Amino acid sequence: MSQLLRVQNFSVSSDGIAAGENQTFENPFGFDHTALFAWAGATASWPNRTEPGGSRGLDDYFTRDFAHNIGAEIMGRNKFGPQRGPWENHDWLGWWGDEPPFHTPVFVLTHHVRPSFTLSDTTFHFVDGEPAAVLEEARKSADGKDVRLGGGVTTIRQFLDADLVDTMHVAVAPVTLGSGLRLWETPDELRDRFELEIVPSASGMTHHLFWRK
């Protein structure tokens, strides 16, 4: 089987918004993102879960799949940190703590490359390149497994525009945000290239599952 590029557990509002426009160090999403992400944290398999318990219903199948057959992640610089422009220094090692939840090589897209470093079993590489070239590099490092496209929304749009995404799971929250960074006006935009199955969950989220036609 080929190595897929997969978007997983990406949450947006009912009007397609995934993040605010004013991302800061204190506020990584640029808005109150509780309504978008509470569904994932409630599941037994959420990677950041620290206490036992959690649901094992439909939503759990999605969080359970987070690391399944994933050998690398690609993320935008804004998912790594709030800095813009040249790095003032390399002291800060990202939002993900000493035990990042990735456990694979992670390729951070940036025009301002810096040396790779490793935290626990996650190595962050900083790469400046076109999506296709970065994907090729990530695939080589993924040990034959799939590559996760981790977001944020601008990065996902970039890879969708380059037609590099193979499967995409987007969880749509029952909340309207009005303004912010948008994944889509409507998921129907993607129907020309993707099959789309829409599955409502007891949590109130509506899971959108895309795979290439």
Added chain:
Amino acid sequence: MSQLLRVQNFSVSSDGIAAGENQTFENPFGFDHTALFAWAGATASWPNRTEPGGSRGLDDYFTRDFAHNIGAEIMGRNKFGPQRGPWENHDWLGWWGDEPPFHTPVFVLTHHVRPSFTLSDTTFHFVDGEPAAVLEEARKSADGKDVRLGGGVTTIRQFLDADLVDTMHVAVAPVTLGSGLRLWETPDELRDRFELEIVPSASGMTHHLFWRK
């Protein structure tokens, strides 16, 4: 996390029937089981898939989860073969071919034990014991992972009656069979002990997800 006992991808008719009463060598399910299992074979991740392709929608999340964190399987003798009573000989090695899809130790429940054997990376053990004792043995062999309860329906009933099942995914087909071996009269029977989430799929199946309260 503890080692769960999980039922996965178990299919029944809308009236709860999982197999016919006249299982034979030529007819392992005792009836035409196409209506119960077509959903799984149509997915990209079905373990027995030999050609590329297949859907990557909701149903695929269930087949994809088949081997995820599973370290052993328990199955009834009827899932291994159609023989009843003492083995006439040990020549026949089960319905699963030279490359069984389990890739773990498999514990076959039988009152007629026979020597263990290995096909590819699956080892079949034959055990005569109460469900709790067999589960303990399977857990020890599972390398810290979960144990799959593979069926058939009589075996699942036995472990449900002993209150040993932690999670259960049952796919209910839009077909009525009338007679045969029954998992339940209605899934509501299990609501006293389990949370139940019911999820319709585009394939026409209705996925029933149970987890302990």
